[in-house]
Amino acid sequence: MDIQLRPYQQEAVEAFFASLPDHRRQLIVLPTGAGKTIVFGATARRFWETIASDKPILVIAHRTELLDQAEQKIQYVWPGVLTGRIQAGRNEQLAQVLLASTQTLVAGRNVPRPGLIIYDECHHSRAEGALGVLQRLGVFDPDGPPLLGVTATPSRSDRTELGDVFEHLTYERTILQMIMDGYLADVRGIRVEVPGLNLGAIRTTGGDYNAKDLSYVMNIEEALDAVVDAVLTYAPGRKALVFAVDVKHARALAERFQTRGIACAAIDGSMKAEDRAAILHAFAQNQLRLLVNCQILTEGYDQPDVDAVVIARPTRSQALYVQMVGRALRLHPSKNDALVLDLTGATEDKSLQTFARLMRTQRNERFKTTGVPSGKDEPESEDVPMEQGETVVEWLTRIAKKQEKAAQVAQAINLFANRTRYRWQQVQDNFAICFEDSRWAYLYRDGDEYWPVLELNNEKFMPLHDRAVPLEYAQGIAEGFLQLLESPLIQREADWRNAPMSARQKYVLDKYRIQYDDTWTRGDASDALSRAFARKRVRTLCKNFNAAAWRQALETERGKVWLSQRIERFRSYAQARHVVEEA
Numbered sequence: 171m172d173i174q175l176r177p178y179q180q181e182a183v184e185a186f187f188a189s190l191p192d193h194r195r196q197l198i199v200l201p202t203g204a205g206k207t208i209v210f211g212a213t214a215r216r217f218w219e220t221i222a223s224d225k226p227i228l229v230i231a232h233r234t235e236l237l238d239q240a241e242q243k244i245q246y247v248w249p250g251v252l253t254g255r256i257q258a259g260r261n262e263q264l265a266q267v268l269l270a271s272t273q274t275l276v277a278g279r280n281v282p283r284p285g286l287i288i289y290d291e292c293h294h295s296r297a298e299g300a301l302g303v304l305q306r307l308g309v310f311d312p313d314g315p316p317l318l319g320v321t322a323t324p325s326r327s328d329r330t331e332l333g334d335v336f337e338h339l340t341y342e343r344t345i346l347q348m349i350m351d352g353y354l355a356d357v358r359g360i361r362v363e364v365p366g367l368n369l370g371a372i373r374t375t376g377g378d379y380n381a382k383d384l385s386y387v388m389n390i391e392e393a394l395d396a397v398v399d400a401v402l403t404y405a406p407g408r409k410a411l412v413f414a415v416d417v418k419h420a421r422a423l424a425e426r427f428q429t430r431g432i433a434c435a436a437i438d439g440s441m442k443a444e445d446r447a448a449i450l451h452a453f454a455q456n457q458l459r460l461l462v463n464c465q466i467l468t469e470g471y472d473q474p475d476v477d478a479v480v481i482a483r484p485t486r487s488q489a490l491y492v493q494m495v496g497r498a499l500r501l502h503p504s505k506n507d508a509l510v511l512d513l514t515g516a517t518e519d520k521s522l523q524t525f526a527r528l529m530r531t532q533r534n535e536r537f538k539t540t541g542v543p544s545g546k547d548e549p550e551s552e553d554v555p556m557e558q559g560e561t562v563v564e565w566l567t568r569i570a571k572k573q574e575k576a577a578q579v580a581q582a583i584n585l586f587a588n589r590t591r592y593r594w595q596q597v598q599d600n601f602a603i604c605f606e607d608s609r610w611a612y613l614y615r616d617g618d619e620y621w622p623v624l625e626l627n628n629e630k631f632m633p634l635h636d637r638a639v640p641l642e643y644a645q646g647i648a649e650g651f652l653q654l655l656e657s658p659l660i661q662r663e664a665d666w667r668n669a670p671m672s673a674r675q676k677y678v679l680d681k682y683r684i685q686y687d688d689t690w691t692r693g694d695a696s697d698a699l700s701r702a703f704a705r706k707r708v709r710t711l712c713k714n715f716n717a718a719a720w721r722q723a724l725e726t727e728r729g730k731v732w733l734s735q736r737i738e739r740f741r742s743y744a745q746a747r748h749v750v751e752e753a
Contacts, residue, residue, distance in 0.1 A: 183216065189338055192338075196319070211247040241255070283308065287309060359559075367515035369515040378486050410460050420437070435461060477505040594645075603704075611634075
């Protein structure tokens with residue numbers, strides 16, 4: 171099955187093409203975790219197929235990780251596309267999509283004149299070298315190629331606006347909107363005061379705290395202890411990224427965490443690439459619980475099960491802050507919400523970015539852009555500040571109750587609550603869900619990626635995609651299949667869940683020696699039984715599903731055709747069964 175675009179992703183693609191006749195240099199703003207790469211990959215494919223296939227599409231990014239990510243994820247929405255890398259010693263120019271390093275282009279590497287240019291993390295495009303590259307490619311010429319810029323942070327930290335590069339903001343969604351709609355994890359923010367710290371007294375350079383001054387105050391004993399104590403107090407058991415001021419600070423924090431018995435490492439740009447890769451791999455495999463980094467994981471880093479970020483590098487830059495917070499926002503079946511720990515001074519600095527301040531700003535902007543009036547019916551969000559440890563959804567619910575006119579916010583919160591419709595059971599690193607009476611679907615871990623898998627008869631298993639993909643995409647493919655069934659058994663909020671536990675459920679619970687009490691509902695009993703059965707079924711899956719054999723078979727054209735036909739048969743069966751049940 172192909173990756174299906176989320177509704178807002180499809181809206182962004184449609185908005186680009188609708189604006190193309192009048193606006194050649196367009197900007198799309200989507201927060202981290204919203205799938206910017208999927209959006210511009212789908213845009214590239216449609217542009218090639220419907221507008222111009224005689225010229226390559228050029229994707230520009232300033233970091234190798236971003237180019238790697240783009241090369242991988244474009245294949246999800248454009249299977250079989252020919253890509254070529256233009257970076258350092260690589261000069262693969264005979265391709266449909268060229269992926270070029272900004273530094274290589276700045277150094278003077280020539281490329282074929284593209285039909286469309288896509289600039290990833292385009293808040294860097296205003297830098298002098300990058301701007302020269304765009305001029306050389308003809309972006310500002312009347313007959314030049316269209317330019318699409320994508321970013322989570324549309325203004326640079328030095329406050330230089332992008333308006334002289336991009337002429338039209340085509341589509342935008344904020345972190346707040348994405349949380350309300352259920353596409354990003356709910357977040358709770360906690361402010362941690364560092365004793366004696368006065369951020370307001372630190373010099374400002376380029377719109378942010380002077381790095382040297384900040385390093386000095388954050389490396390003192392009290393500040394280092396405050397960071398470690400905050401994690402131990404508020405984030406026990408969470409998988410966390412800690413953002414440090416500089417290399418010295420990162421290493422000092424890692425050492426303190428280690429002495430307190432926490433599996434932790436520091437990572438920075440001065441390390442060898444293989445050493446960084448080894449640490450990132452250990453973190454991905456949960457061999458490390460905390461990862462302290464310095465100016466290296468703010469962009470292009472994707473570890474969806476991170477459920478906490480520690481802002482031990484206070485900042486006045488909203489762009490930098492959004493990038494740091496974004497590392498914990500991706501949805502993941504193993505986490506309920508994300509946590510942001512903001513390190514603040516004893517004396518308040520009104521320019522300091524915190525999560526509560528970011529949400530307040532985004533909420534005010536939302537009402538300004540949608541035309542919702544402020545006044546007695548819609549008080550400014552400063553009148554209802556986020557409380558310590560309160561999640562976004564809890565905050566918005568409280569606002570809605572206070573206002574007595576909560577239709578818009580309540581509707582968005584309901585969308586969030588209903589976004590994850592299914593009750594996946596996690597068994598170690600795999601996920602399982604029972605549908606119908608005894609049929610199971612799975613997300614099976616293979617290295618750093620997952621296979622969406624359907625269980626057939628006689629303990630046989632079949633993938634629902636021709637290769638393993640990142641967890642969020644595997645989950646989307648599996649749920650696309652489950653959605654065809656419309657089974658109330660797997661829905662999170664089905665009405666039957668609130669009924670009293672049945673006699674049959676009590677019998678099965680007793681049989682398997684699962685403790686319960688008479689307050690349990692049918693939903694409680696069903697969850698307990700699903701957890702018990704999922705463990706058994708996943709053991710069978712791990713025994714019988716041969717990922718290496720499937721990978722080898724599905725690399726052939728014959729294997730792909732066979733799988734496609736089988737999946738289509740299952741789709742037809744599910745649709746036909748659904749029609750019969752409706753009749």
